[in-house]
Structures are given as structure tokens and as C-alpha cells.
Amino acid sequence: MLDKYFEYRKHKTDFNTEVVAGVSTFLTMAYIMFLNPVILADGGFDFGGVFTATALAAALACFIAAFYAKTWPVGLAPGMGINAFVAYGVCLGMKYTPAEALGAVLVAGVVFLIISLTPIRAWLINSIPKSLKLGIGAGIGLFLAIIGFEIMGLTADNPVTLVQLGDLSNPLLLLGAGAFISMIVMEKMKIKGNIIIGILAFSIIAWLGGWGKFNGVVSAPPPMTHLFAFDLGAALSASMVTVIFTLFFIDFFDTAGTLTSVANVAGKIGRDGKIQDIDKAMLSDSVSTVAGAVMGTSTVTTYVESAAGVKAGGRTGMTSLVIGVLFLLCLFFSPLATSLPKEIDGAALIYIATLFVRNIVDIEWDDIAESGPAVLAMIAMPFTYSISHGIALAFISYAAVKICTGKTNVSPAIWVIAALSVVSFVVA
Numbered sequence: 253m254l255d256k257y258f259e260y261r262k263h264k265t266d267f268n269t270e271v272v273a274g275v276s277t278f279l280t281m282a283y284i285m286f287l288n289p290v291i292l293a294d295g296g297f298d299f300g301g302v303f304t305a306t307a308l309a310a311a312l313a314c315f316i317a318a319f320y321a322k323t324w325p326v327g328l329a330p331g332m333g334i335n336a337f338v339a340y341g342v343c344l345g346m347k348y349t350p351a352e353a354l355g356a357v358l359v360a361g362v363v364f365l366i367i368s369l370t371p372i373r374a375w376l377i378n379s380i381p382k383s384l385k386l387g388i389g390a391g392i393g394l395f396l397a398i399i400g401f402e403i404m405g406l407t408a409d410n411p412v413t414l415v416q417l418g419d420l421s422n423p424l425l426l427l428g429a430g431a432f433i434s435m436i437v438m439e440k441m442k443i444k445g446n447i448i449i450g451i452l453a454f455s456i457i458a459w460l461g462g463w464g465k466f467n468g469v470v471s472a473p474p475p476m477t478h479l480f481a482f483d484l485g486a487a488l489s490a491s492m493v494t495v496i497f498t499l500f501f502i503d504f505f506d507t508a509g510t511l512t513s514v515a516n517v518a519g520k521i522g523r524d525g526k527i528q529d530i531d532k533a534m535l536s537d538s539v540s541t542v543a544g545a546v547m548g549t550s551t552v553t554t555y556v557e558s559a560a561g562v563k564a565g566g567r568t569g570m571t572s573l574v575i576g577v578l579f580l581l582c583l584f585f586s587p588l589a590t591s592l593p594k595e596i597d598g599a600a601l602i603y604i605a606t607l608f609v610r611n612i613v614d615i616e617w618d619d620i621a622e623s624g625p626a627v628l629a630m631i632a633m634p635f636t637y638s639i640s641h642g643i644a645l646a647f648i649s650y651a652a653v654k655i656c657t658g659k660t661n662v663s664p665a666i667w668v669i670a671a672l673s674v675v676s677f678v679v680a
Contacts, residue, residue, distance in 0.1 A: 263567040273566025274574025277327045279445030280557035295339030300474025305548040307582045313540030314576030318569035321532035325571030331553035333392040337639045338550045355487030360499035361541030368534045379665035387626025391633035393608025398634040404598030428599035435603045468587035478548025494676040498640040510556045517562045625650040644673035
């Protein structure tokens with residue numbers, strides 16, 4: 253039956269290959285099960301509730317991709333970077349409650365869903381300059397890095413220099429450093445699941461050394477404390493416009509970029525340059541964001557780690573189906589998630605940050621009008637501690653440079669987003 257539905261022969265694959273591909277992708281993105289609850293808990297969310305919501309939202313999203321976008325071998329789960337924006341920017345920085353933040357995630361998901369059903373999708377994808385997309389992506393990475401440094405204890409507050417080196421005598425900080433190095437080494441050696449292996453290996457050392465508390469491995473799933481807990485009242489207010497735009501912007505362009513990357517590896521780009529069935533993949537992603545907000549987690553998105561499964565031979569939605577089943581199995585490992593030392597979680601964040609930042613190599617460095625605003629986005633996000641401010645400053649500066657140099661023949665989307673960014677600072 254699966255053979256008939258997914259058409260293995262047509263896509264030059266088979267059941268065993270698809271299963272291996274699904275496992276490969278899952279191992280590269282399973283870290284989200286541990287990091288998402290840690291990050292959102294810092295913003296006031298319930299750790300256990302987010303853990304369960306993460307597993308269920310990821311599983312449901314993968315099943316939607318498997319059976320609707322059945323030619324896409326991708327994994328979906330709550331996205332890194334967006335969860336940090338929700339926790340540290342929206343909840344801690346702007347003082348919104350988790351329910352109000354989830355309301356914003358829901359509205360942004362609905363906007364994404366509507367746009368995915370219209371020609372606006374293609375217009376937007378082609379409107380934003382590549383340099384800004386890359387700069388914003390790198391900025392999100394640096395934002396994750398500064399959060400990782402704080403969680404790990406590598407930095408401490410200083411009244412004069414603002415930050416300083418943390419306490420290097422802390423055994424858990426040193427174990428976190430070891431975990432970070434091990435992840436790089438395993439990546440270099442092409443070992444799949446390097447992040448999750450590094451987290452677990454050094455956590456075990458911490459438990460054995462008496463520096464961390466081991467709470468067990470398996471138990472019944474924690475209750476879904478944030479199920480249907482979203483608050484649309486604040487989400488529909490004028491003060492939330494910037495937040496909703498940021499959530500939509502990150503999810504939309506991250507998904508578009510990820511699907512393009514996966515399509516390159518999977519050979520899904522036709523001779524005309526168009527990506528096959530990208531409309532179904534985008535729609536699956538947007539529906540998953542709405543479902544994730546209802547369950548109680550931040551924006552669900554397609555993972556670039558899906559390329560690991562594609563490289564292993566995955567070519568159909570069967571790969572997504574396997575990933576979804578594995579996320580369901582994660583429901584029973586909440587005690588293990590609560591046992592991981594935060595310093596080692598922080599090391600994983602720093603490692604993931606390096607993956608975001610490395611794409612800056614493709615920025616047009618020879619054109620300062622393109623690279624300048626991109627770099628501004630990169631440095632503004634960590635230094636203002638706000639992804640939304642970084643995006644706004646990038647578009648304002650990009651538009652200003654184009655006006656001052658007489659290069660005004662850019663997409664209208666640039667002027668619209670720049671104008672909205674100015675308004676967001678005025679009314680803030």
C-alpha cells in the first residue's frame with residue numbers, strides 16, 4: 253500500500269531506503285526535543301507542556317508533509333531562532349505572556365497560510381534581496397549564540413564593559429565546552445546525530461561526576477498545559493504588528509530557503525528553474541505552524557537538516573512519515589529532557605549558531621550597498637537583543653542606501669517593509 257501511495261519506483265527509491273533516510277534526518281534534528289522546552293521555559297512557558305507539544309506538533313507536521321506534500325522527504329518541528337525570539341524577545345523583552353505570544357504565532361501562521369494559497373507567495377520570495385536574507389539568517393545565528401553563551405555561563409554581566417568572561421572553573425561549563433568541540437569533530441567525521449550524541453554523552457559525564465541530576469529516562473508524557481491556551485486579544489493589537497511580521501518573515505523565508513536547498517539536493521528543480529510541488533510544501537509548513545500554536549509551541553517550520561535524509565536516498569513523503577513516528581516515540585522521554593544540564597544545552601545552541609552564520613559566504617561582499625545592510629542585520633540582533641529590531645534596521649538602511657544612490661528600481665516590497673519598520677519604531 254505504501255509503495256503504491258508514495259510511488260517508490262517512480263522516484264527511484266524503496267521502503268528500506270526511505271526508512272534509513274527518515275532516521276538520518278531525525279537524528280540530525282532530534283535536539284529540538286531538548287532545546288525547545290529549555291528555551292521557551294525561560295520565557296515563562298511550562299517545560300513539560302512544551303516538551304509534549306514539541307513532540308506532537310513535530311509528528312503532526314511530518315505526517316501532513318508525508319501525506320499531502322508526498323514528494324518532499326522533509327522533517328518539520330518548532331524552529332530554532334523563532335523559539336528564542338518568542339521566549340527572549342516577546343515574553344521577556346516585551347513582557348507578553350506565553351498565551352499572548354502563542355496568539356501571535358497563530359496569527360502569523362494564518363497569514364502564512366493565506367499567502368501560501370495566493371500568487372503573493374512567489375512575489376515575496378523573489379522580492380527580498382538575497383543579501384538581506386543571508387544577513388538576517390546569520391543575525392539569528394548570532395542571537396542564538398549570545399543566548400547560548402549566557403546559558404552556558406561563558407559570559408557574565410559587567411557594569412563597565414557590559415559583558416565579561418564567565419567562571420571557567422565551573423565543571424559544567426567545561427563539559428559544555430567539551431560538548432561543543434565534540435559536535436564539531438563529529439560533524440567533520442560525518443557522524444550523523446552529532447548534536448544529540450554530544451548532548452547525551454557529556455550529560456552522562458555530568459551525572460556520573462555528580463555535577464548534574466539524573467531524573468530517569470522514561471515516563472508518561474507531561475500534560476499539554478498550553479493546549480488551546482493562545483490569547484488573540486493582544487495578538488490583534490497594534491503593538492503586536494511587529495512581532496507578527498517578524499514571526500511570519502522568519503518562517504516564510506526560512507521555509508523558502510530550506511525547501512530550495514533540499515530541492516537542489518533532491519533534484520526537484522526543473523529546467524525552467526521552478527521547484528516541483530513547492531506550493532504543497534509551503535502549505536504543509538503553514539498549516540503546521542497553526543497546529544503548533546494550538547498545541548502550545550512556537551512556530552513549526554521545515555528543517556534544513558532534511559538534506560541529511562535526502563543525501564541518504566530519501567525521495568518521498570515516506571521519509572517524513574518515519575520522522576513523525578520517531579517524534580511520537582519521544583513523548584515518553586521527558587525525564588531525560590529534564591536531566592540535561594543547561595550548560596550543555598547552551599553548547600548545543602552555540603553549535604547551531606555556527607550553522608546559521610556560515611551562509612554569509614554567499615553575501616555580495618563586493619557591493620557595499622548589499623553587504624552593508626546585511627551586516628547591520630547580523631550585528632543588530634545580538635546587540636539589541638531583538639530579531640525584530642535587526643530585521644527592521646536592515647530594511648530601513650537598505651531602502652535608504654538605494655534612495656541615496658539613486659538605485660530605486662527595487663521591488664515595492666522593500667519600500668513597504670521599510671516603511672512599516674519605521675512605523676514600528678515610532679509607535680514602540
